[in-house]
Amino acid sequence: MxxxxxxxxxxxxxxxxxxxxxxxxxxxxxxxxxxxxxxxxxxxxxxxxxxxxxxxxxxxxxxxxxxxxxxxxxxxxxxxxxxxxxxxxxxxxxxxxxxxxxxxxxxxxxxxxxxxxxxxxxxxxxxxxxxxxxxxxxxxxxxxxxxxxxxxxxxxxxxxxGEGGTGQAAKTCNQMLFGTTLTAVSEMFVLATSLGLDHKALWNIVTNSTGDCRALRHFCPAPDVVPGSAADNDYKPGFSASLMLKDLNLSLMAAAATGQKLPLAESAADAYCDLVAQFDALDCSAIIKVVPTTSR
CATH class of the missing domain: 3.40.50.720 (NAD(P)-binding Rossmann-like Domain)
Structure with missing residues:
Protein backbone atom coordinates (compact mmCIF):
# COMPACT_ATOMS: atom_id res chain seq x y z
CA MET A 1 0.00 0.00 0.00
CA GLY A 162 -14.18 19.88 -12.79
CA GLU A 163 -10.77 21.48 -13.24
CA GLY A 164 -8.44 22.55 -10.45
CA GLY A 165 -10.12 24.81 -7.89
CA THR A 166 -13.67 23.72 -8.64
CA GLY A 167 -13.75 21.39 -5.63
CA GLN A 168 -13.20 24.44 -3.43
CA ALA A 169 -15.83 26.36 -5.38
CA ALA A 170 -18.38 23.59 -4.79
CA LYS A 171 -17.54 23.45 -1.08
CA THR A 172 -17.99 27.22 -0.84
CA CYS A 173 -21.43 27.04 -2.46
CA ASN A 174 -22.50 24.17 -0.22
CA GLN A 175 -21.40 25.93 2.96
CA MET A 176 -23.03 29.18 1.93
CA LEU A 177 -26.32 27.33 1.60
CA PHE A 178 -25.85 25.48 4.89
CA GLY A 179 -24.99 28.63 6.83
CA THR A 180 -27.91 30.64 5.49
CA THR A 181 -30.32 27.72 5.91
CA LEU A 182 -29.32 27.11 9.52
CA THR A 183 -29.76 30.80 10.27
CA ALA A 184 -33.25 30.65 8.74
CA VAL A 185 -34.06 27.51 10.75
CA SER A 186 -33.06 29.39 13.91
CA GLU A 187 -35.27 32.31 12.96
CA MET A 188 -38.12 29.85 12.48
CA PHE A 189 -37.78 28.59 16.06
CA VAL A 190 -37.54 32.15 17.41
CA LEU A 191 -40.75 33.03 15.56
CA ALA A 192 -42.38 29.81 16.76
CA THR A 193 -41.58 30.72 20.36
CA SER A 194 -43.17 34.13 19.98
CA LEU A 195 -46.26 32.47 18.51
CA GLY A 196 -46.53 29.96 21.34
CA LEU A 197 -45.75 26.89 19.23
CA ASP A 198 -44.26 23.69 20.66
CA HIS A 199 -40.84 23.14 19.11
CA LYS A 200 -41.09 19.36 18.89
CA ALA A 201 -44.49 19.53 17.22
CA LEU A 202 -43.17 22.10 14.77
CA TRP A 203 -40.13 19.93 13.99
CA ASN A 204 -42.44 16.98 13.21
CA ILE A 205 -44.50 19.15 10.89
CA VAL A 206 -41.64 20.79 9.02
CA THR A 207 -39.62 17.59 8.52
CA ASN A 208 -42.65 16.22 6.70
CA SER A 209 -43.37 19.41 4.77
CA THR A 210 -41.80 21.75 2.25
CA GLY A 211 -39.49 23.35 4.82
CA ASP A 212 -37.61 20.11 5.49
CA CYS A 213 -33.81 20.37 5.28
CA ARG A 214 -30.64 18.75 6.55
CA ALA A 215 -29.87 21.74 8.79
CA LEU A 216 -33.12 21.16 10.66
CA ARG A 217 -32.73 17.39 10.90
CA HIS A 218 -29.05 17.18 11.85
CA PHE A 219 -28.23 20.58 13.38
CA CYS A 220 -31.50 21.47 15.10
CA PRO A 221 -30.71 24.67 17.04
CA ALA A 222 -33.56 24.29 19.56
CA PRO A 223 -32.93 22.08 22.61
CA ASP A 224 -35.18 19.17 23.62
CA VAL A 225 -36.21 18.47 20.04
CA VAL A 226 -33.66 16.08 18.47
CA PRO A 227 -31.99 13.64 20.90
CA GLY A 228 -28.21 13.87 20.80
CA SER A 229 -28.13 17.28 19.17
CA ALA A 230 -25.50 19.86 20.09
CA ALA A 231 -28.36 21.97 21.46
CA ASP A 232 -28.95 19.24 24.06
CA ASN A 233 -25.26 19.25 25.00
CA ASP A 234 -24.72 22.97 25.73
CA TYR A 235 -23.86 23.43 22.04
CA LYS A 236 -20.60 21.51 22.29
CA PRO A 237 -19.19 21.85 18.79
CA GLY A 238 -19.48 19.16 16.18
CA PHE A 239 -19.02 21.81 13.49
CA SER A 240 -18.01 25.00 15.20
CA ALA A 241 -19.49 28.45 14.73
CA SER A 242 -16.03 29.82 13.91
CA LEU A 243 -15.68 27.35 11.03
CA MET A 244 -19.11 28.29 9.74
CA LEU A 245 -18.11 31.95 9.84
CA LYS A 246 -14.92 31.12 7.96
CA ASP A 247 -16.91 29.31 5.26
CA LEU A 248 -19.46 32.08 4.90
CA ASN A 249 -16.65 34.60 4.55
CA LEU A 250 -15.10 32.41 1.85
CA SER A 251 -18.39 32.54 -0.04
CA LEU A 252 -18.44 36.33 0.26
CA MET A 253 -14.83 36.48 -1.01
CA ALA A 254 -15.80 34.32 -3.98
CA ALA A 255 -18.82 36.49 -4.67
CA ALA A 256 -16.73 39.67 -4.57
CA ALA A 257 -14.24 38.14 -7.01
CA THR A 258 -17.01 37.35 -9.48
CA GLY A 259 -19.09 40.50 -8.95
CA GLN A 260 -21.99 38.69 -7.27
CA LYS A 261 -24.16 39.95 -4.44
CA LEU A 262 -25.14 37.52 -1.67
CA PRO A 263 -27.41 39.41 0.73
CA LEU A 264 -28.59 36.29 2.61
CA ALA A 265 -25.03 35.07 3.07
CA GLU A 266 -23.99 38.54 4.24
CA SER A 267 -26.76 38.53 6.84
CA ALA A 268 -25.82 35.04 8.02
CA ALA A 269 -22.15 36.01 8.24
CA ASP A 270 -23.09 39.02 10.38
CA ALA A 271 -25.03 36.73 12.70
CA TYR A 272 -22.14 34.28 13.00
CA CYS A 273 -19.72 37.12 13.61
CA ASP A 274 -21.90 38.15 16.56
CA LEU A 275 -22.10 34.55 17.80
CA VAL A 276 -18.34 34.01 17.70
CA ALA A 277 -17.71 37.37 19.39
CA GLN A 278 -20.19 36.70 22.21
CA PHE A 279 -19.89 32.96 22.83
CA ASP A 280 -16.67 31.88 21.09
CA ALA A 281 -16.30 28.08 20.77
CA LEU A 282 -19.84 26.79 20.32
CA ASP A 283 -21.48 24.63 17.68
CA CYS A 284 -22.78 26.33 14.55
CA SER A 285 -26.33 25.52 15.66
CA ALA A 286 -25.89 27.97 18.56
CA ILE A 287 -26.71 30.68 16.02
CA ILE A 288 -30.17 30.69 17.60
CA LYS A 289 -28.61 32.53 20.55
CA VAL A 290 -28.06 35.68 18.49
CA VAL A 291 -30.81 35.52 15.88
CA PRO A 292 -33.16 37.84 17.83
CA THR A 293 -30.49 40.53 17.88
CA THR A 294 -29.53 40.17 14.22
CA SER A 295 -32.92 40.22 12.55
CA ARG A 296 -33.15 42.60 9.61
Missing amino acids: SVIAFVGLGAMGGPMATNLVRGGHTVNGFDPSEEACSTAAVNGVRIFDRAEETVWNADLVITMLPSGSSVHKVLLGDAGLIALVKPGTLLIDSSSIDVSTSKAVHASAETAGVHCLDAPVSGGIAGAVAGTLTFMVGGSVEVLEMARPVLDSMGTTIVHV
Whole structure:
Protein backbone atom coordinates (compact mmCIF):
# COMPACT_ATOMS: atom_id res chain seq x y z
CA MET A 1 0.00 0.00 0.00
CA SER A 2 1.01 3.67 -0.17
CA VAL A 3 3.24 5.75 2.06
CA ILE A 4 1.17 8.85 2.76
CA ALA A 5 2.33 12.14 4.24
CA PHE A 6 -0.53 13.76 6.16
CA VAL A 7 -0.10 17.35 7.33
CA GLY A 8 -2.84 18.63 9.62
CA LEU A 9 -4.01 16.14 12.25
CA GLY A 10 -6.74 18.19 13.92
CA ALA A 11 -10.40 17.41 14.50
CA MET A 12 -10.91 16.38 10.87
CA GLY A 13 -7.43 15.40 9.74
CA GLY A 14 -6.70 13.16 12.70
CA PRO A 15 -9.61 10.76 12.08
CA MET A 16 -8.96 10.84 8.33
CA ALA A 17 -5.34 9.80 8.90
CA THR A 18 -6.51 7.08 11.28
CA ASN A 19 -8.79 5.63 8.61
CA LEU A 20 -5.89 5.57 6.17
CA VAL A 21 -3.88 3.53 8.69
CA ARG A 22 -6.84 1.17 9.03
CA GLY A 23 -6.90 0.90 5.25
CA GLY A 24 -3.40 -0.55 5.34
CA HIS A 25 -1.41 2.56 4.42
CA THR A 26 1.72 3.82 6.15
CA VAL A 27 0.95 7.37 7.30
CA ASN A 28 3.63 9.93 8.17
CA GLY A 29 1.97 12.75 10.11
CA PHE A 30 2.67 16.27 11.33
CA ASP A 31 0.69 18.87 13.23
CA PRO A 32 1.90 21.82 15.34
CA SER A 33 -0.39 20.63 18.16
CA GLU A 34 1.29 18.13 20.50
CA GLU A 35 -2.13 16.88 21.59
CA ALA A 36 -3.18 16.18 17.99
CA CYS A 37 0.10 14.37 17.35
CA SER A 38 -0.25 12.26 20.50
CA THR A 39 -3.76 11.18 19.55
CA ALA A 40 -2.69 10.34 16.00
CA ALA A 41 0.31 8.37 17.25
CA VAL A 42 -1.95 6.21 19.41
CA ASN A 43 -3.94 5.47 16.26
CA GLY A 44 -0.93 4.29 14.29
CA VAL A 45 0.29 7.46 12.57
CA ARG A 46 4.07 7.89 12.48
CA ILE A 47 4.71 11.38 13.85
CA PHE A 48 7.48 13.64 12.56
CA ASP A 49 8.83 16.89 14.01
CA ARG A 50 8.47 18.90 10.81
CA ALA A 51 6.08 18.84 7.88
CA GLU A 52 9.04 18.55 5.51
CA GLU A 53 10.08 15.26 7.08
CA THR A 54 6.74 13.60 6.37
CA VAL A 55 7.24 13.66 2.60
CA TRP A 56 10.49 11.72 2.52
CA ASN A 57 9.74 8.63 0.39
CA ALA A 58 6.01 9.48 0.40
CA ASP A 59 3.94 8.46 -2.62
CA LEU A 60 1.14 10.82 -1.75
CA VAL A 61 0.71 14.00 0.30
CA ILE A 62 -2.55 15.07 1.96
CA THR A 63 -3.02 18.44 3.62
CA MET A 64 -5.90 19.35 5.93
CA LEU A 65 -5.11 22.88 7.08
CA PRO A 66 -7.16 25.70 8.63
CA SER A 67 -6.75 28.48 6.06
CA GLY A 68 -5.53 29.52 2.67
CA SER A 69 -2.53 31.23 4.26
CA SER A 70 -1.61 27.96 6.00
CA VAL A 71 -1.86 26.06 2.72
CA HIS A 72 0.26 28.70 1.01
CA LYS A 73 2.93 28.47 3.73
CA VAL A 74 3.07 24.67 3.80
CA LEU A 75 2.84 23.91 0.09
CA LEU A 76 4.12 26.85 -1.93
CA GLY A 77 7.46 28.60 -2.29
CA ASP A 78 11.03 27.34 -2.29
CA ALA A 79 10.60 25.66 1.12
CA GLY A 80 7.10 24.35 0.43
CA LEU A 81 6.28 20.68 0.15
CA ILE A 82 5.61 20.88 -3.58
CA ALA A 83 9.25 21.85 -4.10
CA LEU A 84 10.45 18.98 -1.92
CA VAL A 85 8.53 15.99 -3.26
CA LYS A 86 9.62 13.96 -6.25
CA PRO A 87 7.92 14.48 -9.63
CA GLY A 88 4.93 12.20 -10.04
CA THR A 89 3.92 12.48 -6.40
CA LEU A 90 0.18 12.87 -5.81
CA LEU A 91 -0.99 15.86 -3.74
CA ILE A 92 -4.49 16.11 -2.30
CA ASP A 93 -5.45 19.30 -0.48
CA SER A 94 -8.59 18.69 1.58
CA SER A 95 -8.49 22.03 3.38
CA SER A 96 -11.42 24.41 2.95
CA ILE A 97 -9.82 27.51 1.43
CA ASP A 98 -10.34 30.25 -1.13
CA VAL A 99 -10.46 29.31 -4.78
CA SER A 100 -7.57 31.57 -5.79
CA THR A 101 -5.12 29.88 -3.41
CA SER A 102 -6.30 26.48 -4.60
CA LYS A 103 -5.64 27.44 -8.21
CA ALA A 104 -2.16 28.67 -7.21
CA VAL A 105 -1.45 25.26 -5.66
CA HIS A 106 -2.53 23.51 -8.86
CA ALA A 107 -0.34 25.79 -10.96
CA SER A 108 2.71 25.24 -8.76
CA ALA A 109 2.14 21.49 -8.76
CA GLU A 110 1.89 21.39 -12.54
CA THR A 111 5.18 23.27 -12.87
CA ALA A 112 6.85 20.79 -10.50
CA GLY A 113 5.42 17.73 -12.23
CA VAL A 114 3.27 16.88 -9.23
CA HIS A 115 -0.26 15.47 -9.65
CA CYS A 116 -2.75 17.63 -7.75
CA LEU A 117 -6.36 17.54 -6.57
CA ASP A 118 -8.31 19.95 -4.43
CA ALA A 119 -10.70 17.74 -2.46
CA PRO A 120 -12.47 19.54 0.38
CA VAL A 121 -14.93 17.51 2.39
CA SER A 122 -18.39 17.56 3.89
CA GLY A 123 -19.63 15.38 6.72
CA GLY A 124 -18.10 16.94 9.81
CA ILE A 125 -16.16 15.24 12.57
CA ALA A 126 -18.64 12.36 12.71
CA GLY A 127 -18.10 11.67 9.01
CA ALA A 128 -14.33 11.90 9.40
CA VAL A 129 -14.40 9.36 12.23
CA ALA A 130 -16.78 7.00 10.45
CA GLY A 131 -15.01 7.28 7.09
CA THR A 132 -18.18 8.51 5.40
CA LEU A 133 -17.03 11.90 4.14
CA THR A 134 -18.11 13.44 0.86
CA PHE A 135 -15.19 14.63 -1.29
CA MET A 136 -15.71 17.46 -3.81
CA VAL A 137 -12.83 17.03 -6.22
CA GLY A 138 -11.20 19.50 -8.58
CA GLY A 139 -8.51 18.33 -11.00
CA SER A 140 -8.20 15.87 -13.85
CA VAL A 141 -10.24 12.68 -14.02
CA GLU A 142 -7.04 10.70 -14.52
CA VAL A 143 -5.50 11.99 -11.29
CA LEU A 144 -8.75 11.35 -9.44
CA GLU A 145 -8.64 7.71 -10.51
CA MET A 146 -5.11 7.49 -9.14
CA ALA A 147 -6.34 8.92 -5.83
CA ARG A 148 -9.62 7.03 -5.58
CA PRO A 149 -8.36 4.05 -3.51
CA VAL A 150 -7.02 6.48 -0.91
CA LEU A 151 -10.14 8.63 -0.90
CA ASP A 152 -12.25 5.49 -0.52
CA SER A 153 -10.53 4.85 2.83
CA MET A 154 -11.88 8.16 4.14
CA GLY A 155 -15.20 8.71 2.41
CA THR A 156 -18.19 7.14 0.73
CA THR A 157 -19.10 9.82 -1.81
CA ILE A 158 -16.53 11.16 -4.28
CA VAL A 159 -17.78 13.71 -6.81
CA HIS A 160 -15.58 15.05 -9.59
CA VAL A 161 -16.56 18.68 -10.10
CA GLY A 162 -14.18 19.88 -12.79
CA GLU A 163 -10.77 21.48 -13.24
CA GLY A 164 -8.44 22.55 -10.45
CA GLY A 165 -10.12 24.81 -7.89
CA THR A 166 -13.67 23.72 -8.64
CA GLY A 167 -13.75 21.39 -5.63
CA GLN A 168 -13.20 24.44 -3.43
CA ALA A 169 -15.83 26.36 -5.38
CA ALA A 170 -18.38 23.59 -4.79
CA LYS A 171 -17.54 23.45 -1.08
CA THR A 172 -17.99 27.22 -0.84
CA CYS A 173 -21.43 27.04 -2.46
CA ASN A 174 -22.50 24.17 -0.22
CA GLN A 175 -21.40 25.93 2.96
CA MET A 176 -23.03 29.18 1.93
CA LEU A 177 -26.32 27.33 1.60
CA PHE A 178 -25.85 25.48 4.89
CA GLY A 179 -24.99 28.63 6.83
CA THR A 180 -27.91 30.64 5.49
CA THR A 181 -30.32 27.72 5.91
CA LEU A 182 -29.32 27.11 9.52
CA THR A 183 -29.76 30.80 10.27
CA ALA A 184 -33.25 30.65 8.74
CA VAL A 185 -34.06 27.51 10.75
CA SER A 186 -33.06 29.39 13.91
CA GLU A 187 -35.27 32.31 12.96
CA MET A 188 -38.12 29.85 12.48
CA PHE A 189 -37.78 28.59 16.06
CA VAL A 190 -37.54 32.15 17.41
CA LEU A 191 -40.75 33.03 15.56
CA ALA A 192 -42.38 29.81 16.76
CA THR A 193 -41.58 30.72 20.36
CA SER A 194 -43.17 34.13 19.98
CA LEU A 195 -46.26 32.47 18.51
CA GLY A 196 -46.53 29.96 21.34
CA LEU A 197 -45.75 26.89 19.23
CA ASP A 198 -44.26 23.69 20.66
CA HIS A 199 -40.84 23.14 19.11
CA LYS A 200 -41.09 19.36 18.89
CA ALA A 201 -44.49 19.53 17.22
CA LEU A 202 -43.17 22.10 14.77
CA TRP A 203 -40.13 19.93 13.99
CA ASN A 204 -42.44 16.98 13.21
CA ILE A 205 -44.50 19.15 10.89
CA VAL A 206 -41.64 20.79 9.02
CA THR A 207 -39.62 17.59 8.52
CA ASN A 208 -42.65 16.22 6.70
CA SER A 209 -43.37 19.41 4.77
CA THR A 210 -41.80 21.75 2.25
CA GLY A 211 -39.49 23.35 4.82
CA ASP A 212 -37.61 20.11 5.49
CA CYS A 213 -33.81 20.37 5.28
CA ARG A 214 -30.64 18.75 6.55
CA ALA A 215 -29.87 21.74 8.79
CA LEU A 216 -33.12 21.16 10.66
CA ARG A 217 -32.73 17.39 10.90
CA HIS A 218 -29.05 17.18 11.85
CA PHE A 219 -28.23 20.58 13.38
CA CYS A 220 -31.50 21.47 15.10
CA PRO A 221 -30.71 24.67 17.04
CA ALA A 222 -33.56 24.29 19.56
CA PRO A 223 -32.93 22.08 22.61
CA ASP A 224 -35.18 19.17 23.62
CA VAL A 225 -36.21 18.47 20.04
CA VAL A 226 -33.66 16.08 18.47
CA PRO A 227 -31.99 13.64 20.90
CA GLY A 228 -28.21 13.87 20.80
CA SER A 229 -28.13 17.28 19.17
CA ALA A 230 -25.50 19.86 20.09
CA ALA A 231 -28.36 21.97 21.46
CA ASP A 232 -28.95 19.24 24.06
CA ASN A 233 -25.26 19.25 25.00
CA ASP A 234 -24.72 22.97 25.73
CA TYR A 235 -23.86 23.43 22.04
CA LYS A 236 -20.60 21.51 22.29
CA PRO A 237 -19.19 21.85 18.79
CA GLY A 238 -19.48 19.16 16.18
CA PHE A 239 -19.02 21.81 13.49
CA SER A 240 -18.01 25.00 15.20
CA ALA A 241 -19.49 28.45 14.73
CA SER A 242 -16.03 29.82 13.91
CA LEU A 243 -15.68 27.35 11.03
CA MET A 244 -19.11 28.29 9.74
CA LEU A 245 -18.11 31.95 9.84
CA LYS A 246 -14.92 31.12 7.96
CA ASP A 247 -16.91 29.31 5.26
CA LEU A 248 -19.46 32.08 4.90
CA ASN A 249 -16.65 34.60 4.55
CA LEU A 250 -15.10 32.41 1.85
CA SER A 251 -18.39 32.54 -0.04
CA LEU A 252 -18.44 36.33 0.26
CA MET A 253 -14.83 36.48 -1.01
CA ALA A 254 -15.80 34.32 -3.98
CA ALA A 255 -18.82 36.49 -4.67
CA ALA A 256 -16.73 39.67 -4.57
CA ALA A 257 -14.24 38.14 -7.01
CA THR A 258 -17.01 37.35 -9.48
CA GLY A 259 -19.09 40.50 -8.95
CA GLN A 260 -21.99 38.69 -7.27
CA LYS A 261 -24.16 39.95 -4.44
CA LEU A 262 -25.14 37.52 -1.67
CA PRO A 263 -27.41 39.41 0.73
CA LEU A 264 -28.59 36.29 2.61
CA ALA A 265 -25.03 35.07 3.07
CA GLU A 266 -23.99 38.54 4.24
CA SER A 267 -26.76 38.53 6.84
CA ALA A 268 -25.82 35.04 8.02
CA ALA A 269 -22.15 36.01 8.24
CA ASP A 270 -23.09 39.02 10.38
CA ALA A 271 -25.03 36.73 12.70
CA TYR A 272 -22.14 34.28 13.00
CA CYS A 273 -19.72 37.12 13.61
CA ASP A 274 -21.90 38.15 16.56
CA LEU A 275 -22.10 34.55 17.80
CA VAL A 276 -18.34 34.01 17.70
CA ALA A 277 -17.71 37.37 19.39
CA GLN A 278 -20.19 36.70 22.21
CA PHE A 279 -19.89 32.96 22.83
CA ASP A 280 -16.67 31.88 21.09
CA ALA A 281 -16.30 28.08 20.77
CA LEU A 282 -19.84 26.79 20.32
CA ASP A 283 -21.48 24.63 17.68
CA CYS A 284 -22.78 26.33 14.55
CA SER A 285 -26.33 25.52 15.66
CA ALA A 286 -25.89 27.97 18.56
CA ILE A 287 -26.71 30.68 16.02
CA ILE A 288 -30.17 30.69 17.60
CA LYS A 289 -28.61 32.53 20.55
CA VAL A 290 -28.06 35.68 18.49
CA VAL A 291 -30.81 35.52 15.88
CA PRO A 292 -33.16 37.84 17.83
CA THR A 293 -30.49 40.53 17.88
CA THR A 294 -29.53 40.17 14.22
CA SER A 295 -32.92 40.22 12.55
CA ARG A 296 -33.15 42.60 9.61
